[in-house]
Amino acid sequence: MKVVILAGGMGSRISEESRLRPKPMIEIGGKPVLWHIMKIYASQGFQDFVVCCGYKGTVIKKYFVDYYRNTSDISVSLRENEKHPLESAREQWKVTLINTGLHTLTAGRVLRVRDYLGEEPFMLTYGDGVGDVNLHKLLEFHYSHKKTATITAAKPAGRWGNIQIDEESGNVMAFREKNQVDTAWVNAGFAVFNKEIFDYLGDGSSMLENAPYEALVRDGQMAACRHEGFWHPMDTMRDKSVLEGLWTSGSAPWKVWE
Secondary structure, eight states: OEEEEOOOOOGGGGGHHHHSSOOOSSEEEEEEEEHHHHHHHTTTOEEEEEEEOOOTTHHHHHHHHHHHHEEEEEEEETTTTEEEEEEOOOOEEEEEEEOOOSSHHHHHHHTTGGGGGSSSSSEETTTEEEOOOHHHHHHHHHHHHHHHHEEEEOOOOOOOOOOEOOTOOOEEEEEEOOOOOGOOOOOOOOOOGGGGGGGGGGOOOOOTTTTHHHHHHHHTTTTEEEEEOOOEEEOSHHHHHHHHHHHHHOOOTTTTOO
């Protein structure tokens, strides 16, 4: 099954990093977040990727073109002008990199890779969110509900504490740290689509999450598989710091591979 990854946005909320490279190429633990996402899928048997490139897409292309060389130990003979690979952690991935336009919205990006997907169901996710999602459970859920689209719903970890304020005095009556129980379910990506999804994309001039998803909901063709585990986006520098800290500590929940 093919996995489509939306990796073309400009990442304006993390411009400190994205002015130099596309957001999916921002590194966590020395590896692009895109690599982390692909490892999540590959470790569960899904290794055929279609990456929707856009903003600074050449950075993504160069990374994969040079992947073997950059991840291999090499021996270089300056006298002979020769280099030889010694050992490499070779991935079994197939990666198709498609330029889907600089300003194309997400529905349009999916439309532009249609010819690379065939007629079978495919997976789709965003190039900036990681989680310990059980993809086989997700697929089982999708097939059992017989809908055109299944998204993963998650509750991101709370970012702010809750306070209760007395309206008359302005005194703080209660304060507690926010936790996952307090947050609403959100669209975490990690979706599965049947080929009928293309009937909902129109001319591709809208965000996937707007008119197409709204139409799917009206038609009763969207289901949400609840993910109770870890999921975290990387929208801001604070998000990057949180994910970097988890990785550095050796307890990154999304590291579902050995």
